[in-house]
Amino acid sequence: MGAGHAHPLHLDRESLVHRLPPQVKILAVLLYTIIVVVTPRDEFLAFAGYALLVVVAAALARVPAGWLAKRATIELPFVLLAVALPFAGHGERVTWLGMSLSVDGLYGAWNIFAKGTLGVLASLLLAATTTARDLLLGLDRLRCPRVFTQIATFMLRYMDILAEDARRMRIARLSRGYDPRFLWQVKAFAVSVGALFLRAFERGERVYLAMLSRGYTGRLPALEGGGATTAQWAASAALPIAAACIGVAAVLR
């Protein structure tokens, strides 16, 4: 486990956004998403402005557009739901290319697509620029209850244990000549899922008792002072403040 706890969405770069303390980034993304969601759905210019803000933030974080676009496909099931809305919606209907579409459904589809995409892009930027450890540290500094950060800390470490133990058990099966194809692999997995759970638990329990005997009190020691400077707060506040200005300007126009 020496490789640190980089998660699959983390992009190891050196940038202004990567250097910001995690707590200010979490707050900035939260406020930005709230502003996007409360914006009325027919303020199309405001959404263009929000999209521009994400592009600027991605450029500052040196996250490539292709990387973001590929990961944003996590949203696809929701987009599929959105495509169905113009056909299933009620109320006034318009005809387009011979299809009868509901106006409310069209607005609804746009609403889900625009707000969903902007939210996913903002979260992806946070994930790309923050390691799992930093994120937990950030939540801790935002006064998140200790129980949460404790469960989350163990969870992130146990995910590695589970994956490693599953791999070991699979190699053990293969080396005993068990090599089924396709769906028949599921049977071995289903039978061994309980064993996997127990093995992972007993490994984790040993580690936990070792941690307790070395003075673990339910909280990992913070390495540095860690408070954010005023300049850092100001830098990250730029995103939600700019979004709020765009939103207010669009509504008042």
Place this chain on the structure above:
Amino acid sequence: MHIANGIVNAQVSAVFAVMAVVALALCVARGRADLDDRLAPMAGLVAAFIFAVQMLNFQVLPGVSGHLLGGTLAVMLVGPWVGALCVSTVLIIQCLLFADGGLTALGLNITNMAVIGTAAGYLLVAGLLRVLPKTPTGLAVTGFIASVIGVVIASQGFVLQYWLGGTTDLSMPTIAGTMAGVHTLIGVGEGLITATTVATVARVRPDLVFALRRFRTRPGSTAGVTPAMRSAT
């Protein structure tokens, strides 16, 4: 069953966010007492396990993605309070690190999956264990039934939220029927995983099954000592 940003309107999202915060505050207060030497690593593992099974999104119908919830498994292994905290930890980390589920819909998601799903699972488990035998098989049957029903009840939480504040007018019976149908199938998958996991744990380490705690008739006060510590002495 993750809800994205913008599917349910801001007012209803805010109301459910407040409800989720209140419910979780109660869980933190009650769960802190439960979280001893044995339960802390177990809570972490249960959360990791739920995280892993939630990565399998079975697409049952086009446009409706579903996945296992894990609430019943959490209830049986770490109890209702810590169980709800485990599921919500998973949801928060998924939202922040994996962009899964909208940040403003977090209150909705926590209410459905962590609060309703776990509460339904807990009531069913507590009720079923009064009549079923407290053996590994009895626990497996309990886990299976509680999972199927718990998942379907949790899915109706989304129906309620959409009825209160859905951003597009859709026919409610269709949504309710689709969600219930899809989640019955998911519930069967979840029931099988819960049943095998709990039965194995109950067979090898019955001390780890929270659902059996009340029925334990162990002489002496070895409650706070884990087997690993006992074997070390």
